[in-house]
Amino acid sequence: MKISVIGGGYVGLVSAACLAQLGHWVELIEIDPDRARSISQGRPQIYEKGLEALLSKHLGERLHVSSIYDHIAESDLSFICVGTPEGEGGRPDLSMVQSACRSLGRSLRDKSSYHLVVMKSTVLPGTTEGLVIPAILKHSRREGDEIGFCMNPEFLREGRAVEDFMHPDRIVIGCNDPISGELAESVYRGIEAPVVRTEIKSAEMIKYASNAFLATKISFANELGNLCKALRIDAYEVMKGVGMDHRINPHFLNAGAGFGGSCFPKDLSALIALAQSLDEKPLILRSVQEVNERQPLRLLELLEGKIGRLKGKRIAVLGLAFKNDTDDIRESRSIPVIMKLKEEGADIVAYDPKAVDSMKRLIQDIEYCPTAADALRGADACIVMTEWPEFSELDEEFDRMRSRVIIEGRRILSCRDIEGICW
Structure with missing residues (x-):
């Protein structure tokens, strides 16, 4: 099947690579020329386990990258995978969806055969029917029975997105006619x-719920x-017992500093x-x-209880990404911690295996180190914010600290010598 994927961000890029792996012919459309060029050279601007290998395997063969919509009419269906960041009042900003619909609609004007449009972007219930469908039909100048529409939400976990696409818990397809759904x-x-x-x-609500x-x-x-x-x-002992109840299950019951990322918040x-x-x-x-x-700030309460006032203290922050196996810092719980440390006058030194460059773009005036050991050297205390596996092997490195807090x-x-936020 010939498929066009609109949007070369996290969801679009992973989806395009995995669709190629399934044997489809895929054109990925990314209007940002720098991002499109980077992807076409096999260098995604995000870190995701297994993604580079898929790009290397399929680029130039089953997967092609473009920054224009010229060849969409040659495809059988199109996935809309553009971003919907938080907008005014908490509602999603749909400007990229609107732009994609206009361009997609215009590209379908001269197509004589049936075309399916599949929404994968996360949008509130009613958006596909109230915005996407009317916009595409208006700009395509075609009738509703000539273009089909579906909502196919994604459930990709960063760090495991390729695995989640290829081995999902379920595939949700929202449609108003059987032809589109099939x-x-x-x-x-x-x-x-x-x-x-x-x-x-x-289907739109299933994603949010x-x-x-x-x-x-x-x-x-x-x-x-x-x-x-x-x-x-x-x-953790309590939640282990709670999670063994099959009605509850153990997933997402690990107490800690809270959730972040591009989706949950x-x-x-x-x-x-x-509502x-x-x-x-x-x-x-x-x-x-x-x-x-409120949760991440409890870490600083514990810290002050250990070392007193934070002003002038050298604090090592290990982990900047919102979770392990990604370089994504969006809504990372380390951000409010670092900002509060700065407010209190602490001297901050930070390390993350993948997310240093991402955090540097947001916060420039702290010290970044190439290794965890470098960050710990001479520190008055350390806060561990991300569950990177390499942190589990740290021990003697903490002896480089001025005080092992x-x-x-x-x-x-x-x-030894650790205190957890909830344990």
Whole structure:
């Protein structure tokens, strides 16, 4: 099948590479010429395990990169995978979706055969039917029965996105006609996973509901973890017992510094904004958000309890990405920690295996080190913010510190002299 993928960001690039791996002919359209050039040379501007290998395998063969829409009419279907960052009032900014719809519609004007448009971008319920479909039909000057539309949300975890695409828990396809649904489902032949067929709005909501529920589990575990710490109870021991209940399961119950990334925070904000616009009171969702905003600052309370005032103290921050196996710092819990340390007058030195360059673009006036050992040298204290596996091997490196004070935001260390945020 010939497929065009619009948007060379995280979701679009991973999807394009994996669709090529499934045997399709894929054209990835990225309007940013620098990003398009980098991808076409096999150098993605994001770090994702297994992605470079897929690009190396398929670029120039089954996968081609372009910065123009000229050849979309030659494809059987198009995936819209552009970004929907948080906009005013918490609702998603749809400017990139609108632009993609205009360009896609115009590119379909001269196509005489049926074309399927599949929304993969995360949008609030009603967006596909209320914005995407009318915009594409308007600019294509074609009838509704000549272009089909589906919503096919993505559930890719950063750091495991290639694996998640090829081995998903489920494939959700929202459509309003059987022809579109069948064609969208056929794209995933070769992948063994249950297919959930719904209406378009239901598919849009499944994405938000899934992320909001996972975020809720994390904030619940953190709030209980804080209580466990006050009672001198091991929160991880408690959650291990809780997670063995098949109705709950153990995933996303690890207490720590909270959630970040490109999805959970913005999707939670969008769902809260949507509820408020409907005069509903999202009490649970607001609480999830509040716990997450407050949680990383508890690390600094623990730190002050150990070393007193932070002004003039050299603090090593290990881990800048919002999670391991990615260089993404969006909504990373290390950001509020670093900003508060700066506010208190601390001397900050930081290290991350992949995310130093990303953080440098956001925060320039702190010291970045090439290794964890370098960051620890002469530090008055250390805060561990990301669960990188290499941190679990640290031990003697902490002896380079002026005082061996280690506060852990993720349970990754196994050495002595550590205190966890919730344990």
